Amino acid sequence: MRVTTAFNRVLKLPGAWVDQVSFTDVGIVIGLRRRTRLLTCPCGWRTRSRYDSSRRRWRHLDFGACKVFLEADVYRIDCGACLRVRTEQVPWARPNARHTSDFEDLVAWLAQRMDKTAVSRLLRCSWEAVDHIVTRVVAEHIDDNRLNDLFRIGVDEISYRRGRRFLTIVADHDTGRVVWVGKDRSQKAFEEFFDALGERTAAVEAITLDGSSIFKSVAEQRIPRARICLDPFHVIGWANEVVESTYRAEAPHFPIGDRQGRPSRREWRRARYAVRAGAERLDERHQTILNGLRRHSYRLWRAWELKEQLRDFYRIIDPADARAYLNQWCTAALRSRIPAYHTLVGRIRKHFDAIASAVELGLSNSRLEGINAKIRLIQRRGYGFRDLDALTAMIYLCLGGITITLPTDPRPGA
Known part of the structure; x- marks a missing residue:
């Protein structure tokens, strides 16, 4: 031969x-x-x-x-x-490339799983070549079609550099893919997403976001028919802030258990954990502490009880009864005579429809938080990114639903 x-x-x-x-x-x-x-x-x-x-x-x-x-x-x-x-x-x-498509596909597949320095050493090419290849492969796979069939989306921000430098991340709840990366945390960056979406904004049925007013005002203007869902994590975080402020005000004045006088530091920490942790995570010792608080510091115990009732709103309440339950909880919080809860009720009523919609539709920003954790992993794996375009390309490559076909995979007609 x-x-x-x-x-x-x-x-x-x-x-x-x-x-x-x-x-x-x-x-x-x-x-x-x-x-x-x-x-x-x-x-x-x-x-x-x-x-x-x-x-x-x-x-x-x-x-x-x-x-x-x-x-x-x-x-x-x-x-x-x-x-x-x-x-x-x-x-x-590919156009303007000095590597074959098979070589670049292998580089991109490895870049999804390891840092660029390891890829360059394994394939005996420069680090800059790996960076350019990733950008070129992402540009080939990411097109306008990724914005089709978006019905339920979520938006969140993530800090990528010191000095309050943020990215705006938009993801599809149904597929879990990142469909848009805005190079800022501003209304303009979020409006660019809707500009790219164009007439397809009419198909968006729901959007999840945090309590920030930056994204909410844009969503209300650009997708007025979509239901806005406020992330439950932030709502429970507000309640935890109330419990924390009440604990700080009451801590020096209450005895713990059967002990009289000033509690020790360890006992204070146990009491703080008892009022901050979820009821399902407490043992008999913590239940004893809560019983002592109910007898000697009723306001702190009531703050904990209202916090747990708000958690039940997301855990066990039938979505059909969500609005009625939330109204009842607001009334109970006002009757508690805890000033911090009065302020919290005002915030909840301001976002009442968004909070209730999150329960009725079963949506939260947990998928976005998971995506943010993966972006952090991409940053740590690369020891940081000086170039924002390089970080954006890696986000799309690893989280944008791009499937790389390896040269060793069977091909049609082979």
């Missing part, structure tokens, strides 16, 4: 066959010849006419310990669609 025939069977390159093989000091250099005379512009326009040509080399997948390079003549063409002279597109590489 001839050497060129063997390499043709091994490589199976689209649109070309092996013309010559050279073993050099840098590795194996494989010369290619085209199968057709039609030349293709990166925009897809095809022609036979051409200008001058140049010899170009692409890095391919290694053969064992040997680097492999592909060489072929590349022509410039006068594109009738672009109305300018452009370099033709070859079928085995």
